[in-house]
Amino acid sequence: MSMDKPSNTAPSNTADDILAAARRFIVAGGYNGFSYADIAEVVGIRKASIHHHFPSKVDLVQTLVRRYLEDAVTGMTELERNVPGPPELLRTYTGFWAQCIEDASRPICVCALLASELPALPPEVAVEVRAYFQFLSGWLTRVFERGAAQGTLTIAAAPRAEAEAFMATVHGAMISARAYGDVLTFGMILAPTLQKLIPATD
Amino acid sequence: MSMDKPSNTAPSNTADDILAAARRFIVAGGYNGFSYADIAEVVGIRKASIHHHFPSKVDLVQTLVRRYLEDAVTGMTELERNVPGPPELLRTYTGFWAQCIEDASRPICVCALLASELPALPPEVAVEVRAYFQFLSGWLTRVFERGAAQGTLTIAAAPRAEAEAFMATVHGAMISARAYGDVLTFGMILAPTLQKLIPATD
DNA sequence: GTCTGCCTACCAACTAGTAGGTAGATTCCT
C-alpha cells in the first residue's frame, strides 16, 4: 500500500499518535493514570523516543490540552456558521457528546476530567484547563444571550449563570454516564434540560 | 493543654486519621494522586504501618468510599427527619456543598471525582462508587416524586430524569468551581437551577 | 554534513507491598 499521502483523518505522524494515545489514557484515568511506558506500548515506539517529541510529561499534556482548546474553538466557530439558531446549537453540542459517549470514542471531556483533579495538576496544565472552561463558558453565554434576545431560548436568570449551569449539567451528565456504565444516561439527563430551555414548537 | 479526652468530632484513632488523610488526597488528585508515603507523612506514622490497618491501597480506598456512602445514608436520613419539605431538602443539600466548597474543607464530592476516572479504578472501588451514585440518585428521585405530588416542586420530566439532571448539575458545578478557582461559582450555578424547580413563594 | 527520528542502556526516585522484630496492653490459665 502506498504511503504517498497520509490519511486526512488519521495522521501517520508520530507526535500526533502520541497525543492521541495520551488523550485516550487521560480520558480513562486522568493525569496520573498513565505513564510514558503505556504510551510507548500502544504507539509502538520506545519510551525514550517520546521524550524526543515531548521533552516532559508536562509538555505533552500541555500541548494536548492546548490543541484540545484550539479544536474546540474552530469546531464551535464552524458549528455557528452551519447551525445559527441557539436551540439547534445547544442540541448539536449535546448531540455531539451523546454520540461520543454512545460509541465510546470520547466518553468524557478531557478538560472536565482534568478540572476535577486540578489541584494535583502541574500549573502549566492547570492554566490550559482553565482557559478551556473560560472559552466554553464564554461561547455558551453568547449563545444564551442571543437565544434570550431572539426569544428562542427560555431563560430565567442571567445568560452567564444559565450558561454555567448548562455546562455544569453536561459535565455532570458525562460523569453520571460513566458511573452507571450506561451510555443512555447522558441523553436522559440532557433531554429535560434542553426541554426547559427551548420553548415548545410542536 | 490537657489531652484527657479526645475531641468528640475528630477521632484520635489512627485508622480514622489514615482515612481522613486519604480522603483529602483523593479530593485533591484522585486515586492515583497519592501514595502510602504521602499519607504516612501527614499522619506521622511509617509507611509500613499503614499496611497494618489497610493491607492494600484498594482496601483503604474501598473502606473509604464505603464509609462515605454510609455517612451519606445517615446524613440524608437525618436531614429528612429535620427538614421534611422537598424544596428545603434540595436547598439544604446544595447549601451543604456550597459551605464545604467555600471553606475549602471538602471542595468536591469524593465519588464524583472517582467516577470521572472510573475506568482506571480497581473494580472493588468502582463498585462502591457506583453504589454511591445509585443511592444519591434514588434519594433525589424520591424527593422529586414527593415534591411533584405535593406541588412543592415544579418538574417537567419524570422524577428520575429530573433527579439525575439535578445531581449532574451539582457535580458539574463542583468541577466548574474548581476550574475557575472561584468558590462562589457553585452557588451561582445552583441558584437558577433551584429557582426553576421551586415555585415562587414571594 | 547536519538534522530528524528513533534506538539501547542507563539513572535516581518512587511505587505498593513484605519480612520480621519490639514494646506494651489484654486476656487466659492456674
Added chain:
DNA sequence: AGGAATCTACCTACTAGTTGGTAGGCAGAC
C-alpha cells in the same frame, strides 16, 4: 495474684517493579 500467651500497633529494613527523564549512538533524509 502471677505468669504465659496473645494481640495491637508500630517500627526498621528490604524487595521487585515502575516512574519520568538522560546520555549517547545510529540510520536515513534534505
